[in-house]
Amino acid sequence: MMTETKKIYGTWDEAWRALHPQVRQQSVRVAAYTEVLFAQACSSSFATHYEGIVKKNAELAYKCALYHQIGKSLVAHEYQIEKKSFTPEEAEIYRRYTSDGRILIAKLQEKTEKRWLHTPDFSERPTENVAWQMIRDTAEQHMEHWDGTGYPDGRQGNEISAMAQIVGLAKELDHLASDFKSEAPFEEAMNAIVAETNKKFSEELIKVLKACRGKCRAVFQKYILYTKAVPKTVPLVNKRKDRPMGLLYRPMTRGRVESVIAYEAVPWFKGSLENSNGTESLKEMEAVLHRTDLTDDMTFYFLYEAADTVLRLQNCKLPSEGVMLPIVKDFYTTGNKMPRLLQLYEDQPIDKRQLCLTIPQTALLEMNDETKNFIKQIVEEGIPLAVDDYEPNQLSMETLLELGIYKVRFSSHLYLSNETARIMKMMKNNGFQIIGGGADNYDLVAWLDIAGTTFMSGEMTGDLMDEETLIRDLLEKERNDG
Numbered sequence: 001m002m003t004e005t006k007k008i009y010g011t012w013d014e015a016w017r018a019l020h021p022q023v024r025q026q027s028v029r030v031a032a033y034t035e036v037l038f039a040q041a042c043s044s045s046f047a048t049h050y051e052g053i054v055k056k057n058a059e060l061a062y063k064c065a066l067y068h069q070i071g072k073s074l075v076a077h078e079y080q081i082e083k084k085s086f087t088p089e090e091a092e093i094y095r096r097y098t099s100d101g102r103i104l105i106a107k108l109q110e111k112t113e114k115r116w117l118h119t120p121d122f123s124e125r126p127t128e129n130v131a132w133q134m135i136r137d138t139a140e141q142h143m144e145h146w147d148g149t150g151y152p153d154g155r156q157g158n159e160i161s162a163m164a165q166i167v168g169l170a171k172e173l174d175h176l177a178s179d180f181k182s183e184a185p186f187e188e189a190m191n192a193i194v195a196e197t198n199k200k201f202s203e204e205l206i207k208v209l210k211a212c213r214g215k216c217r218a219v220f221q222k223y224i225l226y227t228k229a230v231p232k233t234v235p236l237v238n239k240r241k242d243r244p245m246g247l248l249y250r251p252m253t254r255g256r257v258e259s260v261i262a263y264e265a266v267p268w269f270k271g272s273l274e275n276s277n278g279t280e281s282l283k284e285m286e287a288v289l290h291r292t293d294l295t296d297d298m299t300f301y302f303l304y305e306a307a308d309t310v311l312r313l314q315n316c317k318l319p320s321e322g323v324m325l326p327i328v329k330d331f332y333t334t335g336n337k338m339p340r341l342l343q344l345y346e347d348q349p350i351d352k353r354q355l356c357l358t359i360p361q362t363a364l365l366e367m368n369d370e371t372k373n374f375i376k377q378i379v380e381e382g383i384p385l386a387v388d389d390y391e392p393n394q395l396s397m398e399t400l401l402e403l404g405i406y407k408v409r410f411s412s413h414l415y416l417s418n419e420t421a422r423i424m425k426m427m428k429n430n431g432f433q434i435i436g437g438g439a440d441n442y443d444l445v446a447w448l449d450i451a452g453t454t455f456m457s458g459e460m461t462g463d464l465m466d467e468e469t470l471i472r473d474l475l476e477k478e479r480n481d482g
Contacts, residue, residue: 333367
């Protein structure tokens with residue numbers, strides 16, 4: 001349970017050092033945004049409505065922003081950053097940092113002016129000093145909203161001091177731009193704030209923000225390393241609309257289609273002359289790739305495209321165990337591709353564990369020493385492999401353990417068998433992950449779940465989607481859940 005303390009600090013520095021480092025960092029960023037917004041406000045119609053919004057007060061504006069959260073120094077670090085897990089009582093006490101901050105500033109003013117009165121109570125004495133009054137008002141009112149829905153007092157419109165309005169906008173911009181799970185967090189933050197016109201912020205203040213958008217973005221870029229935000233992902237595959245091949249993605253779920261935890265990539269090729277409006281699957285094209293000696297080039301094209309998607313998932317901080325990409329047998333059995341494969345991870349620095357490659361069982365049954373060494377090198381590099389079309393009577397569990405492969409997807413013709421379910425559970429108990437495929441009806445989904453699959457995919461787990469839809473849907477879900 002949150003406990004309150006009403007400590008009176010001896011100096012500004014002492015109170016500042018009592019803030020959580022994350023709060024101090026945020027306050028510095030908010031002060032930087034405030035400088036930009038205040039300068040713009042001074043030369044806009046916003047200034048005509050309020051006294052004190054003049055260029056000579058630029059230094060004061062920075063100070064108001066820097067210390068707007070000073071009231072948080074009155075509680076322990078774990079309560080200085082608002083959490084979803086706060087009880088209503090804890091949330092109420094957290095929000096008091098605004099009104100408590102005002103009183104703390106008043107006490108620090110008395111100490112600064114060397115007229116500390118040693119009053120036993122935590123109360124505010126009035127001041128006629130305009131600068132100090134603005135600092136107090138900003139600390140108390142920066143979380144008030146134009147429409148009256150803010151705190152601590154539900155002030156609205158011009159009841160909120162001009163400086164508090166500016167600092168509140170700077171804080172909202174920093175909060176959203178720092179925390180948005182997006183590849184374009186600053187742009188997303190700007191759009192979200194503009195949508196709050198005449199709600200959180202006045203139309204005049206939004207005009208100020210729009211007018212200095214570029215300078216605010218420069219502040220964002222300056223401090224990006226100190227936030228959770230990430231720059232826009234640079235893809236390595238040009239996904240133009242007229243390309244002849246690409247990837248779609250199907251959700252992979254845990255249990256009875258309860259939660260998406262990964263994605264299965266599904267390669268496609270433009271249709272043949274006989275079916276120019278359709279597409280061909282990787283399996284349908286495998287013989288063509290072999291005959292035209294294009295297996296390696298096409299495989300690496302898909303590898304890079306899948307790596308792009310994994311990077312976007314990582315950069316957006318989206319919850320996922322990554323992507324599973326099907327790979328044809330020739331890739332493993334026609335020479336060592338390790339140098340080129342490692343180059344991929346230099347070109348696109350993703351977590352290798354997030355891109356799982358399938359390996360057909362036939363590649364393992366036909367492997368020679370070169371193939372075996374290549375497979376072992378892949379595993380030693382931390383790149384996960386999953387055996388596809390696995391049949392335990394043809395390839396033993398011991399062979400897989402020797403190779404370091406711990407993921408298998410059983411051949412679909414073995415499904416709905418008690419013996420298959422028994423082997424699946426036995427392998428799971430030995431550390432294997434069992435992947436279920438073809439989850440296209442309720443009966444099979446139920447059987448795969450009972451048999452102990454780690455995750456499954458099929459028509460019942462979700463529709464095929466392109467990369468943009470995948471990312472957009474996940475971001476939307478995150479925002480709704482948040």
